[in-house]
Amino acid sequence: MKGLRKITPYVPGEQPNxxxxxxxxxxxxxxxxxxxxxxxxxxFNPESLKRYSSVxxxxxxxxxxxxxxxxxxxxxxxxxxxxxxxxxxxxxFNSSDPLLFPEITYGFYKVWADLFHIPFKEIPLKKDFxxxxxxxxxxxxxxxxxxxxxxxxxxxPLEAIEKLLSENADVIVIVDEAYIDFAGKSAITLLENHxxxxxVRTLSKANSLAGLRVGYAIGNPQYIxxxxxxxxxxxPYSVDLLAETLATAAIEDTDYYDKxxxxxxxxxxxxxxxxxxxxxxxxxxxxxxxxxxxxKLEISDLYQHLEEQDVFVRYFPTIERLQSYxxxxxxxxxxxxxxxxxxxxxxxxxx
Amino acid sequence: MKGLRKITPYVPGEQPNxxxxxxxxxxxxxxxxxxxxxxxxxxFNPESLKRYSSVxxxxxxxxxxxxxxxxxxxxxxxxxxxxxxxxxxxxxFNSSDPLLFPEITYGFYKVWADLFHIPFKEIPLKKDFxxxxxxxxxxxxxxxxxxxxxxxxxxxPLEAIEKLLSENADVIVIVDEAYIDFAGKSAITLLENHxxxxxVRTLSKANSLAGLRVGYAIGNPQYIxxxxxxxxxxxPYSVDLLAETLATAAIEDTDYYDKxxxxxxxxxxxxxxxxxxxxxxxxxxxxxxxxxxxxKLEISDLYQHLEEQDVFVRYFPTIERLQSYxxxxxxxxxxxxxxxxxxxxxxxxxx
Numbered sequence: 001m002k003g004l005r006k007i008t009p010y011v012p013g014e015q016p017n018x019x020x021x022x023x024x025x026x027x028x029x030x031x032x033x034x035x036x037x038x039x040x041x042x043x044f045n046p047e048s049l050k051r052y053s054s055v056x057x058x059x060x061x062x063x064x065x066x067x068x069x070x071x072x073x074x075x076x077x078x079x080x081x082x083x084x085x086x087x088x089x090x091x092x093f094n095s096s097d098p099l100l101f102p103e104i105t106y107g108f109y110k111v112w113a114d115l116f117h118i119p120f121k122e123i124p125l126k127k128d129f130x131x132x133x134x135x136x137x138x139x140x141x142x143x144x145x146x147x148x149x150x151x152x153x154x155x156x157p158l159e160a161i162e163k164l165l166s167e168n169a170d171v172i173v174i175v176d177e178a179y180i181d182f183a184g185k186s187a188i189t190l191l192e193n194h195x196x197x198x199x200v201r202t203l204s205k206a207n208s209l210a211g212l213r214v215g216y217a218i219g220n221p222q223y224i225x226x227x228x229x230x231x232x233x234x235x236p237y238s239v240d241l242l243a244e245t246l247a248t249a250a251i252e253d254t255d256y257y258d259k260x261x262x263x264x265x266x267x268x269x270x271x272x273x274x275x276x277x278x279x280x281x282x283x284x285x286x287x288x289x290x291x292x293x294x295x296k297l298e299i300s301d302l303y304q305h306l307e308e309q310d311v312f313v314r315y316f317p318t319i320e321r322l323q324s325y326x327x328x329x330x331x332x333x334x335x336x337x338x339x340x341x342x343x344x345x346x347x348x349x350x351x
Numbered sequence: 352m353k354g355l356r357k358i359t360p361y362v363p364g365e366q367p368n369x370x371x372x373x374x375x376x377x378x379x380x381x382x383x384x385x386x387x388x389x390x391x392x393x394x395f396n397p398e399s400l401k402r403y404s405s406v407x408x409x410x411x412x413x414x415x416x417x418x419x420x421x422x423x424x425x426x427x428x429x430x431x432x433x434x435x436x437x438x439x440x441x442x443x444f445n446s447s448d449p450l451l452f453p454e455i456t457y458g459f460y461k462v463w464a465d466l467f468h469i470p471f472k473e474i475p476l477k478k479d480f481x482x483x484x485x486x487x488x489x490x491x492x493x494x495x496x497x498x499x500x501x502x503x504x505x506x507x508p509l510e511a512i513e514k515l516l517s518e519n520a521d522v523i524v525i526v527d528e529a530y531i532d533f534a535g536k537s538a539i540t541l542l543e544n545h546x547x548x549x550x551v552r553t554l555s556k557a558n559s560l561a562g563l564r565v566g567y568a569i570g571n572p573q574y575i576x577x578x579x580x581x582x583x584x585x586x587p588y589s590v591d592l593l594a595e596t597l598a599t600a601a602i603e604d605t606d607y608y609d610k611x612x613x614x615x616x617x618x619x620x621x622x623x624x625x626x627x628x629x630x631x632x633x634x635x636x637x638x639x640x641x642x643x644x645x646x647k648l649e650i651s652d653l654y655q656h657l658e659e660q661d662v663f664v665r666y667f668p669t670i671e672r673l674q675s676y677x678x679x680x681x682x683x684x685x686x687x688x689x690x691x692x693x694x695x696x697x698x699x700x701x702x
Contacts, residue, residue, distance in 0.1 A: 006577075115584045142354055213404070234434075235433045
């Protein structure tokens with residue numbers, strides 16, 4: 001057969017579905033979406049589904065525009081930040097110079113670069129897993145960074161990002177802010193002076209809407225327009241009418257989400273302290289997950305033990321530097337207390 | 352700025368939204384989705400949205416599997432048939448030989464070929480707008496046909512499709528069956544003997560779910576797997592949890608959809624006859640739209656007149672052979688009677 005494409009796809013975390021499981025492997029939010037989302041769902045008229053949804057997603061753009069005090073033309077809406085990122089890769093990274101991104105980061109960057117035949121170069125992290133942006137001072141066709149980075153959870157100060165933007169004014173720099181709500185400081189303040197900046201966000205994490213698939217990019221309208229033209233050349237209606245309606249309700253309810261985000265951050269700090277008390281080292285996280293290791297443990301054994309107790313966390317056996325780490329999403333306080341008890345019991349049995 | 356992509360996107364029909372309009376410009380279904388879809392929506396628990404949807408869309412694949420008596424591995428699910436087609440283009444059309452498709456067909460084929468740098472060749476239609484598959488007997492890297500074709504509405508007999516599949520056994524042949532439910536005969540019976548066949552379908556037309564964005568491909572598992580690997584390399588969760596749940600309810604309710612499809616086909620035949628009685632020529636349609644012309648009318652004037660009466664139909668001024676045609680979607684019997692009255696009044700005023 002002629003013309004078949006061979007490619008190694010992205011491998012997402014498993015989606016087990018047991019009634020009593022504690023699911024901490026894909027950085028989902030343990031709290032339900034806003035009550036306003038529930039209300040919007042209740043009021044939704046199913047007959048409206050017979051028509052195509054709006055191509056421009058104006059309602060949602062309007063809500064984002066109000067939230068961020070930027071014109072609607074600053075936003076591109078997509079089916080999750082994955083689709084938004086894929087459109088941005090197609091729109092902005094067409095240079096013969098390599099796209100730069102960290103060696104350890106969201107695993108999908110490499111997959112999109114492969115899929116679209118974009119030359120790329122992975123830049124090693126420092127020994128402490130931090131990103132040194134001076135390492136990016138080299139010939140490139142664009143840069144993409146997750147800030148905070150995943151799966152490390154580390155946050156890059158905005159001053160360093162601003163310097164990067166100035167030094168690379170002739171290419172697009174994407175800052176993937178999937179986890180920004182959990183304590184990071186958004187690069188959105190840099191947009192005004194740096195037209196080469198594109199910020200990508202998702203409603204999957206802080207907004208408890210992973211199953212709804214809505215994400216967006218924020219950027220200078222002249223570049224957002226180019227990403228829109230890619231969207232219109234691929235799948236113009238990718239955000240369905242229900243998704244747009246519910247996402248709009250979510251974006252409008254800042255109060256509710258501020259409250260659950262605060263709870264998650266408190267649980268995270270508590271969990272890191274408690275892990276530390278039993279010998280774990282964790283990276284200082286600005287996200288809803290924590291990357292932790294224990295000097296005296298075979299971490300893959302702990303991973304397996306947790307799974308046997310129906311606790312699902314993420315382990316990356318194929319990434320050498322992460323082989324002694326687990327990435328644990330932050331669930332409710334009650335879930336994390338249960339996990340801690342299981343871990344403590346495991347440790348005491350080993351002694 | 353380096354690396355920016357310049358592209359001419361697909362231009363969908365407008366989405367006007369007036370309360371009294373008659374919207375016949377994007378081939379939507381005038382009837383609401385199945386009552387089972389309404390019920391599924393009512394029973395949907397919004398809290399479940401905090402989790403990612405299933406990557407494999409197994410529930411929907413199971414429903415399709417029951418409907419078509421094929422294993423779940425025969426199906427690829429996507430965000431509308433547009434996304435499914437985009438994945439198939441990336442998966443199957445990587446040859447240096449040109450992809451073949453009709454010169455007048457779904458306008459998106461050309462846009463995807465452009466977007467993915469796929470060489471292509473447009474094959475002219477016959478004088479009567481039909482496709483002569485003997486014209487496709489030439490060197491190629493794949494073939495895509497809409498059957499019935501759009502915007503002509505003409506149906507290609509399966510015998511001709513089967514011959515095409517046999518003659519091109521070394522490439523993938525996609526048959527886009529977006530409109531198949533409105534009287535055509537599906538190529539699905541050819542799958543068993545022709546592994547190079549991929550059929551693409553949508554829930555946007557016959558299932559009244561344009562705003563939900565669900566489509567699927569049917570094919571040999573070994574090739575469906577390749578398209579799945581593209582999906583997993585682009586946006587693995589593109590069908591959200593709500594969309595999957597509602598689509599599954601729709602696929603299971605064959606009775607309701609058979610009934611509304613029958614009504615639409617009856618209205619179509621009645622409308623074509625009535626148009627004929629006042630001097631219009633229409634192509635014999637096997638879809639939920641009709642392509643019509645009138646030898647004594649400046650068709651763009653009629654188009655404008657209809658729009659002034661809040662009746663929206665589709666006109667293709669940039670396609671030379673279609674400049675004297677209107678493509679009119681089939682609405683309810685009542686809507687089509689109103690449109691006919693407006694057209695008759697218009698004709699009598701011209702006299």
